[in-house]
Structure formats: structure tokens, C-alpha cells
Amino acid sequence: MQKNNSSKFYGFLIITLAFIGLPFLLSEYHRDVAITLLINFILVSSFRLITTMGGWSLAHIPLMGLGAYTSAILTRYYGWPFWITLPTGGAVAALISWVMSFPLVRIKGFAFFIASFAAGEAMRLAWTRIRYPFGGHRGIVMIPVPNEIIIPGLFSINFYDSIPYYYLTFLITGVSLIILYRIDESRIGYTLKAIEMEDRIVNSVGIKATQYKMISFVIGAFFAGIAGVVFAHRYQSIDPSAFGFLTTLYLIVWVLFGGTKTFIGPLLGVTVLTIVQILLRNLAEWLPMVYGFILIVTVLFLPEGLEGLPRKVRKLWKLYNPKVK
């Protein structure tokens, strides 16, 4: 147990250091990919929190968009600083998801897919249809980057550059992941898993399952909103198509490919698939097909995702080396 913990800690340390050093090793293009990857870390981890209670929400990406739109409108038209719109974007996504959760947590399985999809699409349609302040199809452009941090006489940080923005994203992602990890390891995390496993037991020991489902949905949406804000201020323009079903599909493939049993699974999934995406940079139009193929292969051969791979390999190893015990 002790050994396991310390190896976990070193693993965590190495990965953190790697991410701190990363931008200096990368080209400008790859730095952008790294920023997107960090944003996607928040997305998949918050999405996993929702899946632990058994619901694969199709409204997650639109809720991310809600955070993005909130921050874009507030900074662009009302001059709010990024540092305030960042939590505000998360809070608005959380608030709307709280309203959505009243019907959503009371339905299960297929109906949950459809209902969450409809709720997300309704939001997206509103952005498309309403010219002010959402900007219709064209969305919002010229979203300001986060305000410069100036300490007179010492230094100033300008977030137009990719390296400062990378570290900003790194910080936000780090804090988000730590919070999400702590929730996962807490009684709340266990309770959510228990709800998915056997709701009769959960009911019989006095747990209000719907309350817990709501909480996971709302917290998940909060972090989706945060991811949306970070996304909007990097690309400085957003439009409804960025938060469409294709992105939702990518999210699902990342998470399925990584596996949802462990905290690290979805992070692993999105990392590997991002690398695949970089390798297939010249075949961008084919990407949806590649993703579809990966999805099928995952469901068929790796139902537990990447995180289930070591167990599978061990099993095969035993099969071919029956003498080794």
C-alpha cells in the first residue's frame, strides 16, 4: 500500500514536471495543441465525474460552450476582466445544468442520452438564432485575451503569447484536476459509483440518489464551463459549430478509449488520441472516420478502454506461457 502510494506520487511528479517543461520543446503549432490538450483534460475529467453516476451526458460540450459564451460576452461587450469571468463562466454553466438536472437525473439509460442531447442542442440553437448577444452563426469574434499582468519594474506577462497562455492553462487545469480527483476519492465519489452499481442498496441505506446525481452533474458542468472559458480566450473567437455534436462525439471517444473506471483513464485516452491526431495532421478530413474506427475497435476489443489493457496483456501472456506463474 505504502509503496503503491509513493510510486503514484513519483508518477504524478514526473508527469507534472514534463508538462512544465513541455512548451520549450515544442514548436508554436504543437504548443497550441498542448494548450488544447490541457483544456481537454478538464473536459474529460469533468465528464468522467458525470459518467461515474451512470449518465453519459450529451450536453457536456454545449455546457462548455455556455461557459465560453458567458465569458466572451462579458469580456467583449461589458469589459469584465478575464479573472472574474473565468469563475463566472463556470458558475453560469453550473446554474443552467442545475436547472437541466431536475428532469435529467430522474431518467435513465437511453432516455438520458436523448434528453441531455436535446437540452444541449436547444442551447446551441439559441446561440445560432439569437443575433445579440450571441452573434448568430458567426459567433463572437475579437474576444480579448486575459489582461496583462504587470508588476512595475519587475516583469509583465502578456497572454497573447502561447507560452504564458500555456502556463495559465496548466495552472487552471492543475487546480481543476486536483479538485476533481479529491471528489473522486471522497465519499461522494464512492457514493456515485455505488449509485450506478446498485441503486437498491443505496436507497436502503438512506442515500438520496437524485441529490448526488445532481451534484455530480452540476460540478461536471462547472468544470466544462471553465474549460470553455479557457478555450474562448485562446482562440479569441467562438461560434456555435465549435460546440456541435462532432465535438461531443470526440469527447465520448476520448473517454471510452481511455476507460472510465480510473481517474487516469480518460486523461490517457485523450493524450494518446491527441498524438494520433498530430500524426494524422495531413489527413484532417479523415479524422472523423479514424475516430469512428477507433471507437469500434475499442468497443469490440477493449471494452474497458486503455486502462484495461495491462490486465488483457497479462491474460494473453499467461495464455501463451502457461508454465510461468
Add this chain to the structure above:
Amino acid sequence: MIEKYFLNVEGLFKSFGKNLVVHDIDLKLEQGEIRGLIGPNGAGKTTLFNLISGFLTPNKGKIVWQGKNITGSAPSTIVKNGIARTFQLDVLLKDMTVLQNVLIGHHLHVNIGVIAQLLGLGKVKEKEKEAMRMSLELLEFMGLLELKNEIAGELPHGHQRSLGIAIALATEPKLLMLDEPITGMNSVEALNTMKKIKCLREKGITILIVEHNMRAVMSTCDKLTVINFGQKIAEGPPENVCENSLVIEAYLGSPDDEDDLILC
């Protein structure tokens, strides 16, 4: 009027479609007794359990618990009031360890609001520690302490049953309803479990058991209630109930249960 009974079920009706499963059942429990609920398969025993524990809502009738009407309350409310139950099948958190199962059972003890838990406010850590200590005690009592890190779904049947009881006990109930607690156990395990049930009564927990094993029921229960086709056909001390012609008829009516009659 002061309620005389610990649990008072009056004129309970429940139907599924056209099937009347529970038909005008009265059940009055006194504090500290062990009551057996018996009857042939499909007599409506489990439905009655589900009605009392709030998993089903009766069509008619009322359930009064310590003078408080709890008819139609949610299961989580009922267990908060002190009525815990186990399940007939091996309903457990199968992918979790034995210890985690019992820790989840301590929800009511730790429960200080989700927000407080998120922020780590107040006595969260202290309460968790207490829950851990109590869980280990409970596992020791049920004889599962050595198995605490095993995955619940991989345990043998008998142990799964014991774990089910441990989860229910974790809610610190005043009334414990056991649905076939010793089915699937060998005779030694069954004997042990029945001993433990008596021990729980000594601790002041009132017990209601549904069980097919007549010998176990006879030797443990103070009083038996027999139901058939959703109706109560007899009630009283085990010896008397056993001689009741209606009961004998009910059991002879289904050849599967002949063994039970011989045991009786």
C-alpha cells in the same frame, strides 16, 4: 391516542395490475420481539417488505412507525427513521470491497451535507474515522473481518448474505427486516447467523424475518405470522401456528414446500 405498537401495519392493500398481491394485511410488532413472516412462494412476503421499507407504495392502508405515519415515504426517509432491510437476492455493491460496502452503509452517520463534504468542512474527517471504526466492528461481529478487502461479488453466497445484514446494520436501525437471511448458507453458517440475530435482539433491535427454513424460524422467532395469497391466515407462537389447519393446508397445497412441513 398513544400508539401501543412499535410498528403497526393496518389494512394494507397492494395490487400489480389486476393481481392483488397484498390483501388487507395487518401486522403489529412489539418492541424487542423477533417476528417470523412465513408463507408459500408468491404469498406476498417480499411485497410486504417492500411496502414497509418504502420501495413500493400501498394502494390502501397505513403504516405507523412509533406513532408516526410513514405510509408512502421514500426509502431514504424510512431508513432514517430507523427501519433497515436486507434484500432477497444478493443485492450488494458487487464491484466494491466488503469494507467499502459497509462504509457506504454508514452514510446516515457521516451525512453532513454534500457541500460540507466537498469543502471538507466541520467534522468530516472525524466522522469518517468513526465510520471506519464502526464498520470494522460490524464486520467482526458478522465474521467478515478477514474478508474486508475482498470484492463483494466474489464472496461465497453465505458471506454475501452476512454482508447484506452488515450493510443494513450500518444504518443503526431499531427495526431490522431480513429477507431470507440464511438461504444459501450451509447449516453451520445458518446456525451462526441465527445466533447473531438473537444477539441483535439482546442489543435492543426488533427483528422481522422472512425465511423458508422452518427449523430456523421455529427456534428463533417469538411469534409467527403466516400469509398466503396476500392474506394473513394465522398468527401466534410457533408451536400453535404449526398446528393450525389453515397453515398445514397452505403448505400442503404446494408440494415443493413439503420438506418444510416435515421439519416443522
